[in-house]
Amino acid sequence: MRASVPLIFDLFSAAPKTQLEYDYDGPSMKTSVPGPRSQNVGAVNFFCNYEESRGNYLVDVDNNRMLDVYTQISSIPIGYNHPALLKLMANPNHLSTLVNRPALGILPPENFPDKLTESLLSVSPSGMTRVQTMACGSCSNENAYKAMFIWYRNKERGHNMPSDEDVSTCMINKAPGCPDLSILSFNGGFHGRTMGCLATTHSKAIHKLDVPSFDWPMAPFPRLQYPLEEFTRENAQEEARCLEETEDVIVKWRQKGNPVAGIVIEPIQAEGGDNHASPDFFKGLRNIARKHGCAFHVDEVQTGGGATGKYWAHEHWGMDDPADIVSFSKKLLTGGYYHKDELQPYRIFNTWMGDPSKNLLLAEVLNVIRRENLLEEVTRSGKALLNGLYDLQAQYPGILSRARGQGTFCAIDICDDATRNSILLKARDKGVLLGGCGDRSIRFRPALIFKEYHVHIFLNIFNDVLAEHK
Amino acid sequence: MRASVPLIFDLFSAAPKTQLEYDYDGPSMKTSVPGPRSQNVGAVNFFCNYEESRGNYLVDVDNNRMLDVYTQISSIPIGYNHPALLKLMANPNHLSTLVNRPALGILPPENFPDKLTESLLSVSPSGMTRVQTMACGSCSNENAYKAMFIWYRNKERGHNMPSDEDVSTCMINKAPGCPDLSILSFNGGFHGRTMGCLATTHSKAIHKLDVPSFDWPMAPFPRLQYPLEEFTRENAQEEARCLEETEDVIVKWRQKGNPVAGIVIEPIQAEGGDNHASPDFFKGLRNIARKHGCAFHVDEVQTGGGATGKYWAHEHWGMDDPADIVSFSKKLLTGGYYHKDELQPYRIFNTWMGDPSKNLLLAEVLNVIRRENLLEEVTRSGKALLNGLYDLQAQYPGILSRARGQGTFCAIDICDDATRNSILLKARDKGVLLGGCGDRSIRFRPALIFKEYHVHIFLNIFNDVLAEHK
Numbered sequence: 001m002r003a004s005v006p007l008i009f010d011l012f013s014a015a016p017k018t019q020l021e022y023d024y025d026g027p028s029m030k031t032s033v034p035g036p037r038s039q040n041v042g043a044v045n046f047f048c049n050y051e052e053s054r055g056n057y058l059v060d061v062d063n064n065r066m067l068d069v070y071t072q073i074s075s076i077p078i079g080y081n082h083p084a085l086l087k088l089m090a091n092p093n094h095l096s097t098l099v100n101r102p103a104l105g106i107l108p109p110e111n112f113p114d115k116l117t118e119s120l121l122s123v124s125p126s127g128m129t130r131v132q133t134m135a136c137g138s139c140s141n142e143n144a145y146k147a148m149f150i151w152y153r154n155k156e157r158g159h160n161m162p163s164d165e166d167v168s169t170c171m172i173n174k175a176p177g178c179p180d181l182s183i184l185s186f187n188g189g190f191h192g193r194t195m196g197c198l199a200t201t202h203s204k205a206i207h208k209l210d211v212p213s214f215d216w217p218m219a220p221f222p223r224l225q226y227p228l229e230e231f232t233r234e235n236a237q238e239e240a241r242c243l244e245e246t247e248d249v250i251v252k253w254r255q256k257g258n259p260v261a262g263i264v265i266e267p268i269q270a271e272g273g274d275n276h277a278s279p280d281f282f283k284g285l286r287n288i289a290r291k292h293g294c295a296f297h298v299d300e301v302q303t304g305g306g307a308t309g310k311y312w313a314h315e316h317w318g319m320d321d322p323a324d325i326v327s328f329s330k331k332l333l334t335g336g337y338y339h340k341d342e343l344q345p346y347r348i349f350n351t352w353m354g355d356p357s358k359n360l361l362l363a364e365v366l367n368v369i370r371r372e373n374l375l376e377e378v379t380r381s382g383k384a385l386l387n388g389l390y391d392l393q394a395q396y397p398g399i400l401s402r403a404r405g406q407g408t409f410c411a412i413d414i415c416d417d418a419t420r421n422s423i424l425l426k427a428r429d430k431g432v433l434l435g436g437c438g439d440r441s442i443r444f445r446p447a448l449i450f451k452e453y454h455v456h457i458f459l460n461i462f463n464d465v466l467a468e469h470k
Numbered sequence: 471m472r473a474s475v476p477l478i479f480d481l482f483s484a485a486p487k488t489q490l491e492y493d494y495d496g497p498s499m500k501t502s503v504p505g506p507r508s509q510n511v512g513a514v515n516f517f518c519n520y521e522e523s524r525g526n527y528l529v530d531v532d533n534n535r536m537l538d539v540y541t542q543i544s545s546i547p548i549g550y551n552h553p554a555l556l557k558l559m560a561n562p563n564h565l566s567t568l569v570n571r572p573a574l575g576i577l578p579p580e581n582f583p584d585k586l587t588e589s590l591l592s593v594s595p596s597g598m599t600r601v602q603t604m605a606c607g608s609c610s611n612e613n614a615y616k617a618m619f620i621w622y623r624n625k626e627r628g629h630n631m632p633s634d635e636d637v638s639t640c641m642i643n644k645a646p647g648c649p650d651l652s653i654l655s656f657n658g659g660f661h662g663r664t665m666g667c668l669a670t671t672h673s674k675a676i677h678k679l680d681v682p683s684f685d686w687p688m689a690p691f692p693r694l695q696y697p698l699e700e701f702t703r704e705n706a707q708e709e710a711r712c713l714e715e716t717e718d719v720i721v722k723w724r725q726k727g728n729p730v731a732g733i734v735i736e737p738i739q740a741e742g743g744d745n746h747a748s749p750d751f752f753k754g755l756r757n758i759a760r761k762h763g764c765a766f767h768v769d770e771v772q773t774g775g776g777a778t779g780k781y782w783a784h785e786h787w788g789m790d791d792p793a794d795i796v797s798f799s800k801k802l803l804t805g806g807y808y809h810k811d812e813l814q815p816y817r818i819f820n821t822w823m824g825d826p827s828k829n830l831l832l833a834e835v836l837n838v839i840r841r842e843n844l845l846e847e848v849t850r851s852g853k854a855l856l857n858g859l860y861d862l863q864a865q866y867p868g869i870l871s872r873a874r875g876q877g878t879f880c881a882i883d884i885c886d887d888a889t890r891n892s893i894l895l896k897a898r899d900k901g902v903l904l905g906g907c908g909d910r911s912i913r914f915r916p917a918l919i920f921k922e923y924h925v926h927i928f929l930n931i932f933n934d935v936l937a938e939h940k
Contacts, residue, residue, distance in 0.1 A: 043816065048569040048577050059582045072573040073821045085569040090562060098568070099555040099831065100520040101803070103542040107518050110531045135606040135805075136822055142608075142664040145475065146681050153680040162679050170678040173669055178683035193820055194612040196665030199643055206817060209632050209641040210623040213648035214682060246934050330821060333571070335605075346513065347676060350663055351543045351800060352606055357827075 008032045020449060022083050023055030026457055027431025028065040036060030040297035054446060056454050058433060066428065067457055069465040070435035074302050074445035075330040077365045078374070080450075089344045090365045097357050104133065104353040111355070119332055119363035123311045125298075125326045125338050126319065132345045133336040133354025137301040137329030138192030141165045143348050144325045145183050145196050147219040148262035148295040152181060153341045155293070181261040182214065182253055184246070184294070186221040188272030188438075191264055191299050200264050203272035203438075217253045217260065219246040226402045227390075239281040243288060250292050262295040262325075263288075267313035273438020274411030278402055279317040295343065295360040297325040303373070305331030306369060306448045309379035309407035316406060331448075333365065334358035382407035384452045385444060388459040396466045399423075402441075409460070411437065419469060432458055445455065483905075487578050488515035490919060493525030496536040497901025497926055499832040519914035523550035523738030526917060526924050528903060536689050536898065537927055539664055540905035544740070544915035545800040547835045548844070552919075558834045567827050574603070574823040581714050582826070593781045595768075595796045595808050598788070602815045603806040605770040605825025607799030608662030613732070613818050614795045614807045615653055615666050618765040620812045622651060625763070648807065652723055653686065654716070654764070655689040658908075670734050673742035673908075685729065689716040691739055692747045694897045695875045697860075709751040713758065720762045732765040732795075733758075738781035740772040743908020744881030746874055749787040756789065765813065767795040775801030776839060776918045779849035781876035786876060803835065804828035810926030844918040852877035854922045855914060859931040866936045869893075872911075880914040889939060896935045902928055 032048035038061055052059040056079055058068040068076075078085070088094065102109060109115075109402045120131045134140040145169065154160045162170075162177070170177025185200035192198070193207055199214040201207055224241045225231035265285065269275035289296040303313035305328070314322045324343055328336040334354050369375065382405060389403035389412050403414040414420035419465065420440045427434050437443040446454065504516035508531055522529040526549055528538040538546075572579060578912065579585075590601045602612040624630045632640075632647070640647025654663065655670035662668070663677055669684040671677055692709045695701035700706070720730050735755065739745040759766040774784035775798070784792045794813055799805040804824050809815065839845065852875060859873035859882050872883040884890035890910045897904050907913040916924065 002936075043819065044578060045576045047580050047582065048572065050572065050579050051566045053566075053570065058577070066642075070575060072571070075571065075573065075821055080570050081566060082569065086565050089568045090563050092560060094523045094814050095559050096551060097522075098559045099552065100523065100546065101542070102518065102520065103545065105513055106515045107528070107542060108514060109520050112517065136609060136820065138612075138820060139606060139609060139664060145665070146663075149682065150680045160593050166679060169676040170675050170680075171672055172688060173683035173686060177675070177679055178681060181682050193616075194609060194664045195669075199665075199806075202641055205632070205637040206648070208643075209636060209647055209817075210620045210640075211648060212619065212684060213479075213640075213643035216643060218642060249919070254513050285587060307537075349513065349796060350606065351545055357568075366629070425527050440604055456579050 011385070014054075020055050020079075020451070022081065022082055024065055026058040027057070027394065027461070029429065030063045030064050030429045031379065032429045033062075033064055035060060035064060035065070036062040050080065050357050055079040055082075056450055058163070066429070066431050066433045067454065067461075068433045068459055069444050069446045070258060071445055071447050071449070073330070073435065074307070076330045076447050077305055077331040077333070078368050079447040079449045082368065085304060085361060085365055086369050088360065094360060097360055101352060101357070102194060103351050104234065105349050105358070109356055115359060117364065119296070119359055119366055120332075120336065122366065125312050125314065125322060127321045128323075128326060128338040128340060130345065131338050131340065132348060132441055133334050133359065133382060135352055135354060136335045137327070138194040138197050139339050139350075140301065140327040140329055140335040141299060142193045142194050142196045144297055145262065145264070145340070147325065147339060147345065147348055148183070148297060148341045149179070149181055150207045150347055151295055152261035153179060180258045182216040182218060182258050184260045184263045185254070186219055186248060186265055186269070188221045188269050188275055189264070189267070190271035192301070203269075215258060217249045220250050221272070221275055222281060226404045228276065228278070228404070235278065236280070239278060239284070244287065247288050247292070250288070250294065258289050260294045262297050264297040264299055266299050267303050267316070267411060268308070268406065270443065271437055273441045274404060274443050275438075276406070282314070282317045282322075283319060295324040297327065299322040299327050301327055301329045303409065304328040306375055306378055307331070307407050307445065309375055309382055309410040312393050313406065313409070333362045369448060372449075377451060378407045378448055381446075381450050381452050381455050382410065384455040385410050385458075388455060392463060392466060396470060399466055399469055405444070406445060409448050411441045414440050414442060416440055423465055423469060426468065427462060430461045430465060432461045475700035485935045489776070490525050490549075490921070492547070492551065493919075494527040494535055497931070498528070499901045500534050501532045502899045503530060503534055503536070505534060507531040508897065509785055510792055512759065517644065520550065525549040525552075526875045526920055535899070535926065536901050536903045537931075538903045539914050539916045539920070539928055540650055540903050541661040541915050541917050543725055543800070543905065544777070546917050547801040547803070547918045548838050549717070549776055549917040552838065554838050555831060558830065560792065564830060564880060567830055571825060571827070574819050574826070575819050579826055585833065589829055589836055590802075593836065595784065595792060597791045598793075598808040598810055600811065600815065601806055601808050602701050602818060603829065604871045605805050605824060606805045607891070608664040608667050608769065608927070609820075610797040610799055610805040611661045611769060612666045612808050613769055614797050614809070615732065617795065617809060617813045617818055617867050619649070620768060621650055621765060623649060644724050650728045652728045653688040654687045654689060654720060654723070654730045656689055656735055656739070657881045658691045658739050658745055659734070660735060660739070660741030662771070673739075681773070682813075682826060685728060687719045689719050691745055692751060694746060696872045698746065698748070698874070698893065704808065705715065706750070709748060709754070711793060713751065713754045714756065717758050717762070720758070730762065730764045732767050735765040736769050737773050737786070738778070738876065738879060740808060741907055744874060744913050745908075746876070748824055752784070752787045752792075752891065753789060756792065765794040765841050769797050771797060773879065774798040776845055777801070777877050777879040777915065779845055779852055781845070784881070803832045816909055830902065838856070842919075848918055848920060851916075851920050851925050852880065853879050855924040855928075858925060862933060862936060866940060869936055878914060878916050878920055881911045884910050884912060886910055893935055893939060896938065897932060900931045900935060902931045
């Protein structure tokens, strides 16, 4: 830790105005983690003191204070105990929203459509005028898939009136009522762990093992070389190959009587190892979907909410008509999906269909993002982070490779799985909380309030950890 | 409305001490519903003013005040704006829980296991020592099914180490990694609308239509005659027939290579039409599950939480070992499931895995239930309700039949679908909110604070509506 002190000091004196007032000024470790007060139970990492956590710092029950660059699997948008959110929740006008959870689909609160217009619809992806909230990310994708199946069948029939055979067969899980239709997904993709979602998830065996699945097609996701700008020709070839195979798979599944109703893809494959692809790849894929009559679903559960420097990672593609459905959760605090008019939500229903108390928090998060220009800040911090990772990669070529990212949504590969896991634990004991993804990557998922000086605190500690591994 | 006034007055003067202080004293209608301020949007019934709603009364945006006997599809445990819940949420000590939603599976808050012990585990079903929270009812059932599949495969293997073939095949949705295993469910059952749940749902075509499904078996749920005590012999025969067919189906699916890993059933089929079965039926089914090595999952999403006069409807069976898994949501305010030790949760995971802010509310709901002896009250109100329905059934034999129920979890059949729907709308315009289920039933789903005098307010108004239909 000694080496890092002067640099942190320099940063504080250089940029005192940008420091967050409600944040701590750095990590502070009392014990190794998990400490004595964190009984280790199953998959639990350690127990937390959320009351004492602030801004970018998560405090555990042993009073260890860690710079959080993982943020509850990328789900804390503006840090812990943000004053704006504390103030919001302390407002007695909102008590009723906290204690009376409605069945939103039939008995919404007064002005609910207006509130959606002010919050979720104020950041609608291009071409999408409607949104449906859900309780979590998996439910969002499950229902998005259902919306695509219903849309596809209505298109096949030419209208939305089912036949008597449709009605009678669906009750016993048989076609044509429960049709042989599929969702195409990508190798390395992750879309959740409920049974529909899981049939499109292909990141780790442990997620899928022992659970029955559907005969749905999987296409290759491009395996690009980084930095992207140094390998444009090779990467373009790889993407062309993947698009070609995708189209082959669509044709093949149609021929075997299980046509692709929808294509689902992450703008950056997160759980699967932070795999990027170019705007041209996604434009090509969008065209393939259109050509073959498949709906196009962009899963922004992990990428959405600002971490790439835009509300939606797909905005970096620069398309007017990027998708038919865009799902979200995590940093948006509520699950849900945006959709085009023609993917009518009428038959999508459950008891809660979201939670107005989460929408309330989200509206204030969006206010904070706008007021504090957090997307610009993320872009700035993200550049500092990626440049720092490039420097470290040059310094530790035996350990690090493939630094990559957009905004603060960054990752780097470690030489092997065991070293990766050791680095994660050592960084934690030095006060930096990180997460892994893929086989041997580390993913960086800070909150949107992760400033340049936090980047430098992180880089210093990460450098110390790497020096010990050299 | 005139006919009902004296009776209400009598009730108030007879039992003033039991009236809820925070409740309204009766319905008050300004317009028909939906009124002018409720713009009708798709499936929305009307817009609500949750701030002004109190106890058993839901107030809409036109200031119509309705006695709520449906409670947001059975999901409001102790009425609107209960003072205990308002006080809880106004406590600044809980602000942190409201604004910092953790990834519960890896970074739970301090004392989280203790808090579960005080709340959910304090009402554990017999034989179940563990609970896993989830965000909603569908996610609860999806994950319960996964837990049963994992348990079944470990049992088949004799250990929990997958083979290389398991690992490689699961990544492409193929057996043996994604095995051909099934969940047996019942005709008329409802277990949610995500794709795994939907394959076990057989209540209405509209839920299932156009969504691909699994080749999973469906067994007949007994169609009993009511009142149950008058048809014991006929009903026992019907139940024996259903048990026999269930066993046949299990054998058949095993023979065709898609064995039944688990059986899922509701203690009272709710969405499917409030269909009851006897404790003997469920005991027989439990034995069949044991005999054939299937896990037994009781879905208490709608029945759980006290409306039958016990926390869990399956307690009425009087069994020490009623199930391997019991799922819940709705009145419990959080989704989740209890399970036996051997259905280990280790591989069940997602980002949120529930929400501590909902657990906080639930703990206080359980305090209120105990403090106010609400289960006894429910039993008392339920008797008054069912007796009232019997009386009305005798008075309107051309309209009403098959009155049935346990606690306040009651239902009655109407002569036909059109009359049922007309009665629901007329009751609403007179200030009573009811819900339908099945083809032509009305289900009664009041909160646990629905007292005998609320029963009489309801019966008076229901009588007026029926008189107009006679």
